[in-house]
Amino acid sequence: xxxxxxxxxxxxxxxxxxxxxxxxxxxxxxxxxxxxxxxxxxxxxxxxxxxxxxxxxxxxxxxxxxxxxxxxxxxxxxxxxxxxxxxxxxxxxxxxxxxxxxxxxxxxxxxxxxxxxxxxxxxxxxxxxxxxxxxxxxxxxxxxxxxxxxxxxxxxxxxxxxxxxxxxxxxxxxxxxxxxxxxxxxxxxxxxxxxxxxxxxxxxxxxxxxxxxxxxxxxxxxxxxxxxxxxxxxxxxxxxxxxxxxxxxxxxxxxxxxxxxxxxxxxxxxxxxxxxxxxxxxxxxxxxxxxxxxxxxxxxxxxxxxxxxxxxxxxxxxxxxxxxxxxxxxxxxxxxxxxxxxxxxxxxxxxxxxxxxxxxxxxxxxxxxxxxxxxxxxxxxxxxxxxxxxxxxxxxxxxxxxxxxxxx
Amino acid sequence: xxxxxxxxxxxxxxxxxxxxxxxxxxxxxxxxxxxxxxxxxxxxxxxxxxxxxxxxxxxxxxxxxxxxxxxxxxxxxxxxxxxxxxxxxxxxxxxxxxxxxxxxxxxxxxxxxxxxxxxxxxxxxxxxxxxxxxxxxxxxxxxxxxxxxxxxxxxxxxxxxxxxxxxxxxxxxxxxxxxxxxxxxxxxxxxxxxxxxxxxxxxxxxxxxxxxxxxxxxxxxxxxxxxxxxx
Numbered sequence: 140x141x142x143x144x145x146x147x148x149x150x151x152x153x154x155x156x157x158x159x160x161x162x163x164x165x166x167x168x169x170x171x172x173x174x175x176x177x178x179x180x181x182x183x184x185x186x187x188x189x190x191x192x193x194x195x196x197x198x199x200x201x202x203x204x205x206x207x208x209x210x211x212x213x214x215x216x217x218x219x220x221x222x223x224x225x226x227x228x229x230x231x232x233x234x235x236x237x238x239x240x241x242x243x244x245x246x247x248x249x250x251x252x253x254x255x256x257x258x259x260x261x262x263x264x265x266x267x268x269x270x271x272x273x274x275x276x277x278x279x280x281x282x283x284x285x286x287x288x289x290x291x292x293x294x295x296x297x298x299x300x301x302x303x304x305x306x307x308x309x310x311x312x313x314x315x316x317x318x319x320x321x322x323x324x325x326x327x328x329x330x331x332x333x334x335x336x337x338x339x340x341x342x343x344x345x346x347x348x349x350x351x352x353x354x355x356x357x358x359x360x361x362x363x364x365x366x367x368x369x370x371x372x373x374x375x376x377x378x379x380x381x382x383x384x385x386x387x388x389x390x391x392x393x394x395x396x397x398x399x400x401x402x403x404x405x406x407x408x409x410x411x412x413x414x415x416x417x418x419x420x421x422x423x424x425x426x427x428x429x430x431x432x433x434x435x436x437x438x439x440x441x442x443x444x445x446x447x448x449x450x451x452x453x454x455x456x457x458x459x460x461x462x463x464x465x466x467x468x469x470x471x472x473x474x475x476x477x478x479x480x481x482x483x484x485x486x487x488x489x490x491x492x493x494x495x496x497x498x499x500x501x502x503x504x505x506x507x508x509x510x511x512x513x514x515x516x517x518x519x520x521x522x523x524x525x526x527x528x529x530x531x532x533x534x535x536x537x538x539x540x541x542x543x544x545x546x547x
Numbered sequence: 548x549x550x551x552x553x554x555x556x557x558x559x560x561x562x563x564x565x566x567x568x569x570x571x572x573x574x575x576x577x578x579x580x581x582x583x584x585x586x587x588x589x590x591x592x593x594x595x596x597x598x599x600x601x602x603x604x605x606x607x608x609x610x611x612x613x614x615x616x617x618x619x620x621x622x623x624x625x626x627x628x629x630x631x632x633x634x635x636x637x638x639x640x641x642x643x644x645x646x647x648x649x650x651x652x653x654x655x656x657x658x659x660x661x662x663x664x665x666x667x668x669x670x671x672x673x674x675x676x677x678x679x680x681x682x683x684x685x686x687x688x689x690x691x692x693x694x695x696x697x698x699x700x701x702x703x704x705x706x707x708x709x710x711x712x713x714x715x716x717x718x719x720x721x722x723x724x725x726x727x728x729x730x731x732x733x734x735x736x737x738x739x740x741x742x743x744x745x746x747x748x749x750x751x752x753x754x755x756x757x758x759x760x761x762x763x764x765x766x767x768x769x770x771x772x773x774x775x776x777x778x
Contacts, residue, residue, distance in 0.1 A: 140654060140667040149667070153649040451645040454606060455659040455707070456634020458627060542606050545641065546597075 147461055150452075151468035158441060162473070165437045169477020169525075170484055172430040173517050176423050177485025180513055182492065183419055185505030187412060191380070194405060196288040197343060199255070199374030200383045202404075203241065203396045205233045232260050234369025241394055242373055250378050250386055255282040256370040258360040264307075264353070265324040266315040273311065273353050275325065277360020286374050289341055289354060295319050296339035302356045305335035308349030312340045325353075329365040430521070431528040434473050438466060438532035442539075449536050450544025459537040466533030467526050474525025478518040486514075549581040551618065552714050552747045553603060558612035560598050560770075572598050573770045576612070582714070583745045585738065587758035590767035596751050597719065599767065603749065604717050605633040617714060634663055638708030638746075640718040640737075645704065646692035652703045653679060653688045659710040678706040682736055698729030705736055709746070716740075718750045722757065734760070 140149055155162045210228050235241060238256055245254045258277040263270050280300045284290060290298040294309060296319035305323060312318060319337055326332040335355065343349055361367050373396075377383050380401070387400035402409060442449070449462055486509055493507045560573040572595045580586060590596050601607040602614060605621060614621045616636055621629065638659075646655045656675040661667050679688050682702040687695050695703070701721060708716050718737065722730030734757050741748050750761065758764050766773045 140657070140661075140672075142667055142669070144667075145665050146661045146667075149661070150649075157649040447645060448647045448649075451639075451641075451647065452658070452662065453630075454604065454633070454639050455662060456630055456711075457662045458630050461662065542601050545606075545645065 147464040147468055150465045151472060154441065154445065154465070155469055155472060158444070161437055161441070165433055165473055166477045166480060168433045169430050169474060169521060170480035172426040173478045173481025173521055174484035174488060175426055177482055177513060177517055178488045178492075179419055179422060181485070181489050181508055181510065182505055183415055184510070184513075185508045187415075188508065189503075189505050190408065193344065194401060194408065195376075195380060196291065198401060198404075199286050200377050200380055200401045201375040201387045201390070202399050203235065203245075203373040203375070203390065203394075204399070205235045205371065206395060206397050208233070232364060232366065232371060234366050234371065235373065235396060238370045238373060241396065244394065245373065245375060245390075250382070251375050252378055253282055253285045253374075253376040255279065255286055255374045256357070257283065257372050257374055258357060258364055258366055258370050259372065260327065260360070260364040260366075262325050262327045262363060264311065264315060265326060266317055266321070269315050271311055271314055271350070273307075273325070274351050275305075275327075275353050275355055275360050275363065277355050277357045277364075279357050283354075283374070286376050289339075292341040292343055293339050294342045296337065298341075299338045300354060300356050302359050303333075303335055304338040304356065306339040306341055306354040307337055308352050309340055309342050310346055310350035311353065312337070314350065325355075325363060327363040327365070329363070331363050331365060333359060333363055335359070427520070427524055430474075430477070431524050434470055434525050434528035435531060437473070438470060438529050439535070441469070442466065442532045442536045445536075446539055446544045449539050450541045453539070453541035454545065462539075463533045463537040466536050467529045470525040470527075470529025470533070471522045472525070474521040474523070474528075475518060477525075478521035481521070482514045482517055485517075549583055551579055552582050552584075552616070553578070553580040553749075554613075554615040554618075555579075555603070556613040556615070558599075558602060558609040558614060560595070560602060560607070561610045564610060571610075571770065573602070573609070576770075576772060578765065578772065580715070580747055580749065582747055583741065585741045585748045585762045586750065587761035587764045588749060588751045588767060589753070589755075589758055589764060590773075594767045595770040596767055600717050600719055600749070600751055603715075604637055604639060605629045634659060635711055636714050638711065638713040638716040640701070640704050640708045640716065640721045642720040642723045646700055646707075648692050651689050651691055652684060652695065652699075655692055655703055656706045656710055659707060663711065675706070675710065678709055679703075681709075681740070682706045696729070697725050698732060701725060701729070701733050702736060705733065705740070709740060709744070712744075713746065715747045715749065718748065720751050720753065722752070722754065730754075730757075 208228050208230055210225050212225055242254050242256055245251050255278060259274060262273055262275050264273045280298065284298065289306065298306065300306060305325065315323065317323060317337055319340060321337050322334050323337060324332060324334050343352060361369065377386055383400035384402040387398040391398040452462065489507060489509065493503065493505065496504045498504055555576050555578040558573060558576040559571060561569055561571040563569050576599065588596055598607065602609050616632060621632065624632065647658065650658065653675050656678050657667060657671050660671040660674065664671060676688065679685055682705055684699060684702055687699055692700065721737065722733050725733060737748055737750065738760070740746055752758055
């Protein structure tokens with residue numbers, strides 16, 4: 140006997156050891172439950188983190204745009220409208236009104252981390268006989284690359300954008316038969332045109348984006364799109380990505396701009412995440428319940444099997460409280476043991492699945508996140524569940540009448 | 548005259564009180580036991596011997612009457628005080644040994660002290676080893692409870708009953724489940740402890756030969772003391 144271990148712990152451990160087979164079965168049951176929870180939680184967290192990383196490194200978290208142009212109804216007097224059918228006006232490419240002031244305002248907000256004014260519009264890329272419709276994004280690379288990590292996506296050349304440079308997607312380069320160092324003639328609708336040199340080719344992960352998106356210096360885009368001194372959007376990144384929508388609404392309410400958050404523009408993704416989280420929570424709750432009932436059932440049987448032991452312990456002066464604690468400790472120990480084995484099983488399954496399940500391009504499906512907090516939380520939760528599940532059997536043991544228990 | 552260890556004053560015990568099937572199993576029991584007495588309690592099955600033993604052992608409460616242990620009236624004591632008094636003043640030996648199978652012989656003897664003190668201190672272990680020596684079982688000290696013969700198990704049970712150095716040991720047919728030789732050995736052990744330590748014994752037995760070797764015999768019939776006298 141361990142000299143430092145109190146009576147209740149000694150008895151609880153001995154009882155669990157003696158009922159070895161019973162203990163082994165229930166610990167295995169708990170371990171499988173915990174393994175499922177650990178595996179699912181870690182995999183979903185990894186998948187989400189991967190997706191969010193992909194989304195957030197290729198687009199701004201909030202985008203400020205010039206408000207839509209609207210036609211006002213012609214009024215004759217108060218509450219009297221002449222034209223009842225109003226045609227929606229065509230939307231010209233407009234600069235955001237007083238954008239330097241708005242940029243400074245955004246920079247002053249503590250929630251905002253990066254502010255990048257950009258100009259974007261459509262144009263035609265011509266090389267020899269080939270021509271393709273493109274979207275040109277004019278930006279200041281120093282700040283814009285903090286929002287969209289173009290240098291990370293470069294497959295050829297470099298992410299350099301001076302006034303005569305252009306970065307194009309892989310599909311566009313393929314369609315135009317161009318490579319790094321080749322020149323492109325970019326013609327805008329305003330009939331302005333510039334000859335630009337390809338400095339980098341990027342793979343943005345989507346065929347559509349790779350065939351349309353091009354990146355040039357802010358001034359180059361301004362002159363091509365006939366927006367000298369103007370910007371069409373102000374791109375932002377924020378401290379808390381999940382507060383982006385609230386912040387966007389606040390900005391829209393205080394400044395005459397349209398503010399779109401990544402949450403709004405990726406609504407489908409959020410619906411999927413929410414559905415996943417709900418399913419995950421439901422699975423956790425039901426696994427937790429089945430673990431709890433398993434522990435309670437095993438301990439209830441143990442109380443019946445040990446009623447004579449309990450009776451004799453009571454006869455030799457063991458208090459009801461001590462008996463209660465002996466069984467609560469057994470519940471807690473079962474939960475803890477199960478969670479330790481379960482965490483190991485879950486982690487092993489994660490490593491295996493991480494190596495086995497790959498994306499089409501061979502890259503990992505989800506990053507392997509073995510978060511210590513998840514394992515600690517599982518252990519604490521399983522132990523608490525074990526103690527809670529043991530309450531009823533423990534009370535039953537504590538309330539056994541020693542006379543009846545000894546007589547059997 | 549030796550001091551009173553136990554006194555019963557008009558103790559009655561009834562079951563299903565207040566219902567149509569109310570059954571009184573003990574009627575106005577008066578009994579006094581003094582230090583170092585070795586007393587046999589006899590009686591046919593159903594006479595109330597076990598009920599009386601449970602009441603004296605503070606495992607059950609009388610319906611009426613008073614029970615005094617070392618002069619202290621136990622009727623006013625609460626559950627935890629009774630448990631404490633039981634652990635310090637009374638030891639039990641049962642017919643079927645009831646050693647706890649998850650523990651070794653030595654650990655079973657340590658158990659009452661462990662329950663009382665909370666931790667298995669060296670003093671606790673030392674006393675348990677001495678008791679094992681006293682009952683002549685040093686060779687099986689580390690055997691699990693069930694890896695011993697019936698006689699050995701009962702000797703361990705006797706050592707366990709003595710662990711807290713109680714004033715009174717209650718033995719419910721301690722030899723009832725043993726062969727004649729083992730039964731005789733266990734009885735001699737009880738007698739020896741009684742004479743060496745001055746511990747008071749109340750032994751329930753059906754065996755008249757053993758009863759005759761006690762200081763006094765009390766016969767219980769239909770819940771009443773039918774006869775009491777010197778063995």
